[in-house]
Amino acid sequence: MFKKNLNVGMVGYGFMGRTHSNAFRKVSNFFENEHQPVLKAICGRSEANTRAFADTWGYESIETDWPKLVERKDIDVIDICTPNDSHMEIAIAAAQAGKMIMCEKPLALDTAQGEKMVAAVEGAKVLNTVWYNYRRIPAVTMAKQLIDEGRLGRIFHYRANFLQDWTISADLPQGGAGLWRLDAAAAGSGVTGDLLAHCIDTAIWLNGSLNGVSGMTETFIKERRHTVTGKVEKVNIDDACAFLARFQNGSLGLFESTRYARGHKALYTFEINGEHASIKWDLHDLHRLDWFDHRDESKLRGWKSIHITDGDQPYMKNWWVPGLQIGYEHSFVHHVADFLANLAGNKSTSPTFREALETTRVCDAVLASAKSNQWQEVGR
Numbered sequence: 001m002f003k004k005n006l007n008v009g010m011v012g013y014g015f016m017g018r019t020h021s022n023a024f025r026k027v028s029n030f031f032e033n034e035h036q037p038v039l040k041a042i043c044g045r046s047e048a049n050t051r052a053f054a055d056t057w058g059y060e061s062i063e064t065d066w067p068k069l070v071e072r073k074d075i076d077v078i079d080i081c082t083p084n085d086s087h088m089e090i091a092i093a094a095a096q097a098g099k100m101i102m103c104e105k106p107l108a109l110d111t112a113q114g115e116k117m118v119a120a121v122e123g124a125k126v127l128n129t130v131w132y133n134y135r136r137i138p139a140v141t142m143a144k145q146l147i148d149e150g151r152l153g154r155i156f157h158y159r160a161n162f163l164q165d166w167t168i169s170a171d172l173p174q175g176g177a178g179l180w181r182l183d184a185a186a187a188g189s190g191v192t193g194d195l196l197a198h199c200i201d202t203a204i205w206l207n208g209s210l211n212g213v214s215g216m217t218e219t220f221i222k223e224r225r226h227t228v229t230g231k232v233e234k235v236n237i238d239d240a241c242a243f244l245a246r247f248q249n250g251s252l253g254l255f256e257s258t259r260y261a262r263g264h265k266a267l268y269t270f271e272i273n274g275e276h277a278s279i280k281w282d283l284h285d286l287h288r289l290d291w292f293d294h295r296d297e298s299k300l301r302g303w304k305s306i307h308i309t310d311g312d313q314p315y316m317k318n319w320w321v322p323g324l325q326i327g328y329e330h331s332f333v334h335h336v337a338d339f340l341a342n343l344a345g346n347k348s349t350s351p352t353f354r355e356a357l358e359t360t361r362v363c364d365a366v367l368a369s370a371k372s373n374q375w376q377e378v379g380r
């Protein structure tokens, strides 16, 4: 099949720059689409580092100033892989230049920024998506299918955790390369926007909108040296956050995230309890979906651990043979595959900017509730 090129211009060559570049390179080997991504240009601030990244990943050219990339006529899609404080500016400029946009999560620093971004992409009518990639891990996609088929019945509970332990040392500085997540000016918030945003996006997708929340946050290490200023400065991010929620469908939610859970590196788990059945998923065992069905014969009833590797399970027919699992990086390949499939029909890929704004609204409500010690309705 003759393929049309989709010329990619990526901004930022860190962790996500690598996962996305890998996905753009692999997708057409495994998924059949009209378009084929071409790694046209990578943009970073240091010329030497950007050049080295371009050589490693096969980008045709480099830029060291993102507005120049956005203006280039040979770029179709701008992929935003920079820290959260630059998403809005780059996305609005890209929309005004008529580019499609794939933006990393969280959409923005806060709801006000997110609303401007939604207005920009919808006003310019450019295709858009936000990389909430966990939706496209086959086991998570299958959880969505099982829920949509009504197999759980009425849902009572949604429980999610995202636990890490990498900021426990008080000697860890804040700000600058790699540590921007500890600096509220660059990140917007701490674990709420960084980790809980993933849990909230998955929850909205699987279980519908959240109406209201009651949250608490803590900053365990109150001051850290800032790598840019060299001074010891107040830490303004949340190190840990837990919140209760009520979903529109009447179910109750319980969410927790921290970077102070010694022993946990990236323990993202969720559990959903319905009238007939329950589902559990764990990022550390991401190719498995745990399933309990009360309608099974009672003497055989119990939790099943389903190995999601078969051709009739989401995305898996495009990979190896039944029994052989895939991993984290494939969720990004699936995101690009879906983006390309939707591009053929001139449709944005879920979560769109508008859908991802809902997650940002929930994050803001959680932070507002933690600040006021009050129940907080989620804005619409």
Ligand SMILES: NC(=O)c1ccc[n+]([C@@H]2O[C@H](COP(=O)([O-])OP(=O)(O)OC[C@H]3O[C@@H](n4cnc5c(N)ncnc54)[C@H](O)[C@@H]3O)[C@@H](O)[C@H]2O)c1
Pocket (backbone or CB within 6 Å): 011, 012, 013, 014, 015, 016, 017, 043, 044, 045, 066, 081, 082, 083, 084, 086, 104, 105, 106, 131, 132, 133, 177, 178, 194
């Ligand atoms: N989907 C996920 O699971 C996931 C995982 C990690 C990070 N993220 C998100 O991806 C984004 C990037 O995170 P990361 O972990 O890749 O960060 P990172 O620190 O590894 O990389 C950020 C990159 O942006 C570059 N950069 C910063 N400002 C720039 C500018 N003005 N112009 C050009 N380049 C600039 C940096 O040099 C670096 O290459 C964040 O929004 C983060 O929340 C998402």
